[in-house]
Amino acid sequence: MANKLISLAELSRTTQKTLARGASEQLPPGAAPTLQDLTECLLFSPGDGRIWLNGARMLLMHSSGLGALRRELIESMGLARARGIMLRTGYHCGARDAALVKERFPEADTLALFAAGPIIHALEGAVKVEPVHFEFDMNLGTYYGEFLWHHSSEDDEHIAQYGIGTEAACWMQTGYATGYTSAMVGRLILYREVECRSMGANICRLIGKPAEEWDDAEEDLADLNAEPFVGSSPRSTTARNSGDKGALPSTPQPDPAPSQDSDMVGISSSFNAACHMLRRVAPTQATVLFTGESGVGKEMFARMLHRISPRHDAPFVAINCAAIPETLMESELFGVERGAFTGATQSRAGRFERADGGTLFLDEIATLSLVAQGKLLRALQEGEIERVGGSRTLKVDVRVVAATNVDLREAARRGEFREDLFFRLNVFPIHLPPLRERKEDIPLLMTHFLHRFTQRHGRQLSGFTPRTADTLLGYDFPGNIRELQNLVERGVISAPDGGAIDLAHLFTSGERLAQPMFSIGTRGVLATTSDDQPPAGATTEAPTAPSEAIHTLFGGKDPSRLSLQEIEDAMIDHSLAEVKGNVSEAARRLGLTRAQLSYRLSRRPSNE
Numbered sequence: 001m002a003n004k005l006i007s008l009a010e011l012s013r014t015t016q017k018t019l020a021r022g023a024s025e026q027l028p029p030g031a032a033p034t035l036q037d038l039t040e041c042l043l044f045s046p047g048d049g050r051i052w053l054n055g056a057r058m059l060l061m062h063s064s065g066l067g068a069l070r071r072e073l074i075e076s077m078g079l080a081r082a083r084g085i086m087l088r089t090g091y092h093c094g095a096r097d098a099a100l101v102k103e104r105f106p107e108a109d110t111l112a113l114f115a116a117g118p119i120i121h122a123l124e125g126a127v128k129v130e131p132v133h134f135e136f137d138m139n140l141g142t143y144y145g146e147f148l149w150h151h152s153s154e155d156d157e158h159i160a161q162y163g164i165g166t167e168a169a170c171w172m173q174t175g176y177a178t179g180y181t182s183a184m185v186g187r188l189i190l191y192r193e194v195e196c197r198s199m200g201a202n203i204c205r206l207i208g209k210p211a212e213e214w215d216d217a218e219e220d221l222a223d224l225n226a227e228p229f230v231g232s233s234p235r236s237t238t239a240r241n242s243g244d245k246g247a248l249p250s251t252p253q254p255d256p257a258p259s260q261d262s263d264m265v266g267i268s269s270s271f272n273a274a275c276h277m278l279r280r281v282a283p284t285q286a287t288v289l290f291t292g293e294s295g296v297g298k299e300m301f302a303r304m305l306h307r308i309s310p311r312h313d314a315p316f317v318a319i320n321c322a323a324i325p326e327t328l329m330e331s332e333l334f335g336v337e338r339g340a341f342t343g344a345t346q347s348r349a350g351r352f353e354r355a356d357g358g359t360l361f362l363d364e365i366a367t368l369s370l371v372a373q374g375k376l377l378r379a380l381q382e383g384e385i386e387r388v389g390g391s392r393t394l395k396v397d398v399r400v401v402a403a404t405n406v407d408l409r410e411a412a413r414r415g416e417f418r419e420d421l422f423f424r425l426n427v428f429p430i431h432l433p434p435l436r437e438r439k440e441d442i443p444l445l446m447t448h449f450l451h452r453f454t455q456r457h458g459r460q461l462s463g464f465t466p467r468t469a470d471t472l473l474g475y476d477f478p479g480n481i482r483e484l485q486n487l488v489e490r491g492v493i494s495a496p497d498g499g500a501i502d503l504a505h506l507f508t509s510g511e512r513l514a515q516p517m518f519s520i521g522t523r524g525v526l527a528t529t530s531d532d533q534p535p536a537g538a539t540t541e542a543p544t545a546p547s548e549a550i551h552t553l554f555g556g557k558d559p560s561r562l563s564l565q566e567i568e569d570a571m572i573d574h575s576l577a578e579v580k581g582n583v584s585e586a587a588r589r590l591g592l593t594r595a596q597l598s599y600r601l602s603r604r605p606s607n608e
């Protein structure tokens with residue numbers, strides 16, 4: 001327990017170190033990162049065909065090339081969709097740069113990190129940014145920023161193609177500012193160009209503030225959401241053709257505001273690729289197989305598929321195959337006739353019958369027994385079923401949608417899954433990316449869940465504290481969206497009214513954010529993973545957020561600049577210190593055998 005108190009005290013000291021509010025006028029001259037610091041992150045490696053910005057691969061391309069792409073987009077899909085694509089592309093770049101700057105300058109204070117956005121945006125050649133004024137208070141969740149843009153390359157290209165018009169045209173740059181600031185603040189900060197050269201102004205003027213503070217932000221939000229699905233539409237009527245929109249059912253939608261209650265939120269390319277596929281397959285009768293880790297939202301996608309399909313007025317019936325005992329599976333799926341077996345006192349329809357005319361969603365399909373797989377295959381092939389104990393054949397019209405978090409092809413190879421059923425289900429597979437591969441969506445999802453749960457629980461909260469936002473943005477979310485959703489809901493309930501959600505509110509006592517484990521990620525930078533719940537009776541530990549844990553572990557040094565040996569030594573020392581030198585226990589925590597740890601210790605120079 002004493003251990004826990006000390007760690008909590010340490011945590012609160014860290015908060016004091018983080019500057020939670022500031023304004024552009026307070027920035028001390030020469031505060032890092034400066035233009036020089038940021039320029040040093042840029043590395044040309046010409047012989048190798050690569051350009052790097054601190055580990056992120058960049059491209060040097062013709063501004064007119066982007067202008068040509070822009071024109072193609074506008075011509076082929078209309079202004080509104082083209083604008084959305086450019087905006088989201090910019091958002092992606094801005095959010096990436098924010099993550100990169102935070103990672104490269106972990107010691108910089110928040111104000112300087114905000115100020116780095118315009119510098120790096122200019123460094124990349126899109127535009128010269130002149131900050132007029134910006135201010136933020138992370139505890140209150142407020143932000144206001146006003147900037148001037150000089151000689152925007154996007155305006156040059158737009159004006160060259162289309163001349164001066166009536167709407168702002170720096171779409172990608174506006175997206176960049178939105179992405180950068182949102183990733184800094186941890187909630188959606190929307191920017192708009194209130195003046196733009198493409199509207200005949202001498203200079204572009206940009207204003208950014210939280211989405212809720214703009215009038216009719218729905219339009220901007222629709223642009224940020226690549227797939228509005230039902231209930232929202234692009235604001236511009238200048239679209240020359242409707243593109244994929246034609247695939248939507250033309251009947252009036254029953255649900256007035258589905259984007260509010262659905263978690264289909266995201267602008268990342270991997271998420272949107274999945275959305276595009278969903279929209280394409282929805283109007284057909286094809287069987288769809290959703291794959292992806294637990295918690296990525298497979299059922300949510302299945303429900304949306306049903307909702308935008310021509311079957312949307314008929315039932316959507318879901319069954320989790322892993323939750324039904326094997327002996328009951330057949331009667332669950334196909335129903336049962338009275339007297340079929342002891343206890344079957346009356347006839348009952350199965351899920352297939354109940355889904356007639358609609359969609360049947362089979363979650364965790366890989367857990368079906370081989371016998372049940374055979375019966376399912378027959379139902380799919382023949383379009384007819386027989387109740388257990390019945391002799392009648394019933395025709396059913398059901399669209400089957402399945403989901404799995406295991407590799408069915410591999411399971412089929414091992415003989416655990418019928419190959420013929422796999423091919424029958426795998427007509428149109430849609431892979432849903434894990435949250436760690438769409439980190440730029442985290443600020444949007446944080447805002448989305450915060451909004452939902454403050455409403456649901458009747459709470460008034462200002463948002464997330466900086467270190468909470470930082471931790472969530474840096475975390476790998478092994479439990480995916482479901483984990484983020486649970487964390488935010490818990491935070492909303494635990495935080496004091498009128499205050500902000502802090503780390504301590506996410507991890508209630510008796511629980512821990514899993515013992516952080518460290519591994520070298522694909523980028524050569526330390527990444528954290530975590531085991532799930534602690535085993536019963538495990539000692540509870542202070543809620544340590546991954547990024548802070550790393551910070552403590554390496555004495556504030558940037559882990560990406562340490563050698564593998566230094567990292568290993570630090571982890572071993574840390575574990576040994578935590579268990580007061582107990583080698584067996586330290587080995588267990590490190591995932592090593594005692595012998596492996598002893599060997600590593602014996603290789604060290606003899607100062608130990």
Ligand SMILES: [Zn+2]
Nearest residue numbers: 170196197204
């Ligand atoms: Zn402009």
